Amino acid sequence: MKRKGPREVTYLTVESKTDTSLNIAWNNTYNNKCTTNYNVTWINLETSQVKYSINSANKLYHNITGLKACTLYQYDVDTLADLGQHSGQTGRISKTDGCPFTQYIARKNFSPAAEIESEEDEAQLKTFI
Numbered sequence: 001m002k003r004k005g006p007r008e009v010t011y012l013t014v015e016s017k018t019d020t021s022l023n024i025a026w027n028n029t030y031n032n033k034c035t036t037n038y039n040v041t042w043i044n045l046e047t048s049q050v051k052y053s054i055n056s057a058n059k060l061y062h063n064i065t066g067l068k069a070c071t072l073y074q075y076d077v078d079t080l081a082d083l084g085q086h087s088g089q090t091g092r093i094s095k096t097d098g099c100p101f102t103q104y105i106a107r108k109n110f111s112p113a114a115e116i117e118s119e120e121d122e123a124q125l126k127t128f129i
Contacts, residue, residue: 005085019069019098025061069098
């Protein structure tokens with residue numbers, strides 16, 4: 001009888017993020033006894049640079065570090081089984097923090113309907129448009 005491959009992870013999500021990191025987590029594969037590892041892969045969507053890490057089966061999270069601020073990344077988790085089978089990747093896309101416009105707006109406490117109060121604010125905002 002042929003054994004089935006491992007199941008894909010569920011609820012893959014970003015738990016927290018900074019300018020240079022994404023802390024991702026996922027649910028287990030329904031106590032699939034043949035699961036041995038989770039292969040975590042992340043891709044910088046601007047440069048197509050690929051990196052990966054292998055997590056043990058009991059570690060259902062990974063802190064991806066060394067990322068570039070304000071950049072889109074695709075991250076995938078692939079379940080690996082004891083006989084070398086793969087589940088197929090479960091993937092998502094997220095952007096790291098640190099976008100200059102977002103930081104400036106937050107620091108100035110602007111809202112979409114806010115009035116620009118000074119020439120300096122107007123000049124600064126024009127650099128982002």
